[in-house]
Amino acid sequence: MRPLRKSRKGWAVLGFCLSLALLASACARTPAPTASLAPVALTPAPSASLRLFLIYGGDVSETWGGQVRIGLVETLVREGEYRLGETLVLGEYRLPLDVGTLVAPGTTAIAEAIAQSQAFAPDILITVGNQATRQVISAYPDPHQRIVFCSFSGNVIASGLNRPNVTGVLELPYPIQTGRLAVSMLENPAKFMVLGDVSSTDNVATEAIFEALLKDPPHPATPVWRQTDDWEEWQTFVQEAATLDFVILGKYDHVHDAAGAPVPPDEVLRWTLLNSEAPVFGLWQETVTQGAVGGLVLSGEEQGKSAARLALRIVGGTDPAALLPQRPERNILTLNLAAARHWGLLAPFELLVTASVGGTFPVP
Known part of the structure; x- marks a missing residue:
């Protein structure tokens, strides 16, 4: 892992560009609605049930x-x-x-x-x-x-x-934007891991997240794909992250121990955060607020x-x-400063202003 160390001027330029890139990319990749989900004027009278x-x-x-x-x-x-x-x-x-x-x-x-x-x-x-x-x-x-x-x-x-x-x-998660956020906080990252369970399906499947990042990787880093429902193998993958620059964490709801008993997702996340030498970024709000560094997250x-x-x-x-089915109109750029400090990362000032800042890091 190589934390980014830049001058104040460099941080300002980077943060400004990052903010624009994240917002523009999020808008560009969100399907245009047939009708806006913004607050509407035509609501029933308060007395209506x-x-x-x-x-x-x-x-x-x-x-x-x-x-x-x-x-x-x-x-x-x-x-x-x-x-x-x-x-x-x-x-x-x-x-x-x-x-x-x-x-x-x-x-x-x-x-x-x-x-x-x-x-x-x-x-x-x-x-x-x-x-x-x-x-x-x-x-x-x-x-x-x-x-x-x-x-x-x-x-x-x-x-x-x-x-x-x-x-x-x-x-629908935002792995591409989250990958760009991660790259902006590291100096010349080469490879990163996409880690998640096997049983999650559709667009939140680990494979789908990996394929999105493979098609549009956050330059200059390229992804490697690791997915499992086996707790022992999951731990091995986390240890492997020491050879990489960062991790993007997908779903971890279906991990089981050797006896076939489910490992609580909160325990999977906590162990992953405490044992990963590479900084971990998340795609869901609770992942970031509980200890991942940040991401453009779902809530x-x-x-x-x-x-x-x-x-x-x-x-x-x-x-x-x-009314066309669509993503929520608001996507939350989230940053966990406690997690950033844990892995020795610095966040640009403009990112601090733009992002929702908060969260904790688990105590060993």
Whole structure:
């Protein structure tokens, strides 16, 4: 690892250019929406009631699901002038990892989730995660039920989500921009590792992240690809990072020990951060706030905010078919100074001004 040491003038120029490059690149690579997700004027009267039913997939952590809920509720209260528990009424259901699990004799979890949703009679159904979005929408018996999905990283058309009653928010990471951020904080890096689990799928799969960086690598560094669900092999890959300049960490939700028991993601992250000699950069907000150096990150709260704005457009009279599924409008450039200090990295002043700065580094 070779930390970057530059003059103040050099830092200023670099930071200014980096800020412009990150923002321009993020805008250029975000699909243009059919209609903006910005706060809208056409919202229902505060006295109008809005009923939402949320179905969380078993592939969604409680932490991420809670962040989505916070973003959803706060936006509806602030921009829609609803009052939680009064004019805003929520119902919720969490699916297990296996949607075929029997929750009652002859009743699967997916059937129970749909039955509870229909009994609740929501104005809008919200699905969170790939599993809930695919399984619930494909099985839902009412073709007129308005549905907004979020935290979905798959292909909309291939997953059968291009329906007139459905729209949503995509969870698509920004590995290219995060790679450029990492390169800007290191001097002449040559190689870096893309590390993640095997079981994560679609656009958050380790392979997909690697392929994006292979096609558009952050000059002059080139990526190497390492992925596994095996805890012992994961530890070996982290130790291998000592021969490289930095690590971009993908998903780490499906790592298992030798006995086949799942290793908690927080433990995987903590061990990785404490044992990697190369600085680690992240693609999700919690990865950075818990100890990675930085990244252009995804946030559950931003997913919820965007889902809320789609809901406001729909109850305001816009047809879901007219709203193109898209990324959240706000992408968070995040920097963890505690992590930067741990690996001896310096951040340009302009980056400190531009980025959301915060987070901690785990104590050994």
